[in-house]
Amino acid sequence: MTEALAPGSTIGILGGGQLGRMLSIAAARLGLKCHIYEPGSAPAADVAHAWTQADWDDRDALKRFADAVDVVTLEFENVPVPVLEVLEPLVPVRPGRRALATAQDRLAEKEFLAGIGLKVAPFAAVDNAGMLLEAIDRIGTPAILKTRRLGYDGKGQARIMQPTDAPEALAAMDGAPAILEGFVDFEREVSVIAARGLDGETVAFDPGENVHRDGILHTTTVPAALPARLKQDAVLAAAQVLGALDYVGVIGVEFFVTREGLVVNEFAPRVHNSGHWTIEACVVDQFQQQIRAVAGWPLGDGSRHSDAVMTNLIGREGDDWRDLAAETGAGLHLYGKAEARPGRKMGHVTRISPKG
Amino acid sequence: MTEALAPGSTIGILGGGQLGRMLSIAAARLGLKCHIYEPGSAPAADVAHAWTQADWDDRDALKRFADAVDVVTLEFENVPVPVLEVLEPLVPVRPGRRALATAQDRLAEKEFLAGIGLKVAPFAAVDNAGMLLEAIDRIGTPAILKTRRLGYDGKGQARIMQPTDAPEALAAMDGAPAILEGFVDFEREVSVIAARGLDGETVAFDPGENVHRDGILHTTTVPAALPARLKQDAVLAAAQVLGALDYVGVIGVEFFVTREGLVVNEFAPRVHNSGHWTIEACVVDQFQQQIRAVAGWPLGDGSRHSDAVMTNLIGREGDDWRDLAAETGAGLHLYGKAEARPGRKMGHVTRISPKG
Numbered sequence: 283m284t285e286a287l288a289p290g291s292t293i294g295i296l297g298g299g300q301l302g303r304m305l306s307i308a309a310a311r312l313g314l315k316c317h318i319y320e321p322g323s324a325p326a327a328d329v330a331h332a333w334t335q336a337d338w339d340d341r342d343a344l345k346r347f348a349d350a351v352d353v354v355t356l357e358f359e360n361v362p363v364p365v366l367e368v369l370e371p372l373v374p375v376r377p378g379r380r381a382l383a384t385a386q387d388r389l390a391e392k393e394f395l396a397g398i399g400l401k402v403a404p405f406a407a408v409d410n411a412g413m414l415l416e417a418i419d420r421i422g423t424p425a426i427l428k429t430r431r432l433g434y435d436g437k438g439q440a441r442i443m444q445p446t447d448a449p450e451a452l453a454a455m456d457g458a459p460a461i462l463e464g465f466v467d468f469e470r471e472v473s474v475i476a477a478r479g480l481d482g483e484t485v486a487f488d489p490g491e492n493v494h495r496d497g498i499l500h501t502t503t504v505p506a507a508l509p510a511r512l513k514q515d516a517v518l519a520a521a522q523v524l525g526a527l528d529y530v531g532v533i534g535v536e537f538f539v540t541r542e543g544l545v546v547n548e549f550a551p552r553v554h555n556s557g558h559w560t561i562e563a564c565v566v567d568q569f570q571q572q573i574r575a576v577a578g579w580p581l582g583d584g585s586r587h588s589d590a591v592m593t594n595l596i597g598r599e600g601d602d603w604r605d606l607a608a609e610t611g612a613g614l615h616l617y618g619k620a621e622a623r624p625g626r627k628m629g630h631v632t633r634i635s636p637k638g
Numbered sequence: 639m640t641e642a643l644a645p646g647s648t649i650g651i652l653g654g655g656q657l658g659r660m661l662s663i664a665a666a667r668l669g670l671k672c673h674i675y676e677p678g679s680a681p682a683a684d685v686a687h688a689w690t691q692a693d694w695d696d697r698d699a700l701k702r703f704a705d706a707v708d709v710v711t712l713e714f715e716n717v718p719v720p721v722l723e724v725l726e727p728l729v730p731v732r733p734g735r736r737a738l739a740t741a742q743d744r745l746a747e748k749e750f751l752a753g754i755g756l757k758v759a760p761f762a763a764v765d766n767a768g769m770l771l772e773a774i775d776r777i778g779t780p781a782i783l784k785t786r787r788l789g790y791d792g793k794g795q796a797r798i799m800q801p802t803d804a805p806e807a808l809a810a811m812d813g814a815p816a817i818l819e820g821f822v823d824f825e826r827e828v829s830v831i832a833a834r835g836l837d838g839e840t841v842a843f844d845p846g847e848n849v850h851r852d853g854i855l856h857t858t859t860v861p862a863a864l865p866a867r868l869k870q871d872a873v874l875a876a877a878q879v880l881g882a883l884d885y886v887g888v889i890g891v892e893f894f895v896t897r898e899g900l901v902v903n904e905f906a907p908r909v910h911n912s913g914h915w916t917i918e919a920c921v922v923d924q925f926q927q928q929i930r931a932v933a934g935w936p937l938g939d940g941s942r943h944s945d946a947v948m949t950n951l952i953g954r955e956g957d958d959w960r961d962l963a964a965e966t967g968a969g970l971h972l973y974g975k976a977e978a979r980p981g982r983k984m985g986h987v988t989r990i991s992p993k994g
Contacts (some may be wrong), residue, residue, distance in 0.1 A: 286960060289956075289959060289972045290974065303666065306685070307663050307666060307667070307685065310659065310663060310684060310685045310974070311663070311970075311971050311972075312959075312970065312972055313959075313972025313973060313974045313985065314974075315684055315974070328666060328671055328686075328687045329662070329663065329666045329685045329686075330684075330685075331684045416805050422848075466716075466762065488822065506978065562921055564966065565918055565967060565969045566969070567988060574963065577958075578958070579963050580963050580964040582963065583965075583967055583968070585965045585966075585967075585994070587943065587944055587990065588943055589750065601647075602937075603668075603669075604642060604936070606940065607668075607935050607936050608936040609932065609939075610939045610941075611919045611921060611939055611941075612921065612939070613922070614667075614668065614670025615668075616645045616667075616668055616670070616671045617669060618645065618666070618670075620646065624905060634921060634943065636943070
């Protein structure tokens, strides 16, 4: 398929969380329909044309889903790779299996990034106590032990401040294959949201500066306090990742800013929490950019008309909606989730101001 | 009900066209659900939680609809008033019957506007040939004969350039009660989109300047080329209409700009085509403002961060979506309508630029 999908076409989305919800809204603006595939609860379904509620291993449901849509994308990077093996012969899946498989395994991700010449933290595979001791020996402490798969927002991670912390950290992995990552002495964290179209066209939003709290993104500020040269480095690195993966869609690439320049932390093969500010501050936001890319449309103008600070509403912070709704210059977003569990992203607010 | 509806509540919308579609999107951003009531085809249903497809006179369907929602609003001013008579005892309807009844009858509308001291074109009720001759005698020519009810975008209207045009104009009314309106010699047309909350708080977006083509809105430009004093007059007139109707929700008020000041043309008791520019140029757009008002939330910050020109895509103009999608600084909207009939609004595009 090299033609752009005509208005009225249907985009299948794997995953039905808040990212899928915002993708569905973006698709609707362009006259496109969305069909959600989500085994659990699906805030996205309220604004989607259709919802298939079925397990990831339900091959019949996946085939019917493939029949019902014109292209498939995802809002959740832990979609099992076998799902894509069922879908790919039946319908274009963007981004494809390689991007997903790489992003799902921290070791494969680090090897890929280092392999295309980007700077990453020192790392080593850790499958057992012996490999962990060797890895600590080579990388030093402090370091972080992480499961290779799953785990996000600080889950499945253990800090090793000194070699004697090793047994406890390994126990925290619960037998799962892991990766030891050297500590990066960074000044700040930034991220770039970039997109690559079906024709290879690549665009990027301005880098944002991220602050985490308890391992969860707390704020993204744009513009980032970053020299122009490093902004360019970040955008070019994101473009390099997109090109090397022959990627179609939006990617979120996170960087540490160090005295020696940028170190890539990780990438997410999807729209990214640190790109939510684009809804208020750009004519075409990251969600519409993703829809345009996977539908084979020209990418949009992602230039920024305002400065922005995005703040996540975690757990009970969403209860402040009345006060937030009354605030000047604030765009409030609530995700329609019924239960405000601790650590759960319930919404976000983006405060904009004239471009400085 | 004086409490704000909590996130997760459901807003019922009478009508399922593009305005309902954009209202549903706005509600979803705030964690609210929408339930569409629309007898015909419903572009809004693709982004709504539920759709009741039933006739306006289906009392059982209306009662079930009332049971399923927490508040009712409308996107279509020609909802038959008996619909509101069924709904109002069961669920809050905002705006209410009075606003709707007034807006549906051009004679009642003119009498209401004149009654609160606003300047309108000279007008007279015309039920038959004798009344038309008397009206022409009093108002003079040129003048426009319009059906009192229905008719929009230039339909149900006939120009009377000289008294001898009267019989043909009256025949064009097809026996419907009509109103003769004197021609207003205007320099430009502007409109104000304003909102009034449940607590009486009133806010307005910057006035937009409108250009019509073949009786259909072609472009809205913001800022309007209007002296500050007249901008204020327009905003105050809109606020006066809202207050006099004890209105809750968004209203669109159209004005002629004449050498003697503003003349009110008409108002629409709903979000308005000439307010679509607010999506790209304001943090809180007219659709979110309507949702906030009817949900009893505080009204949002409708200040404008950019200049904007909104252009409607009528009929086959929507076919240009590929070129429009590739344009810099342009926000493209397609309404998901299957068939591009002549005169049908298929989408719009808003081009923004830094605030001048």
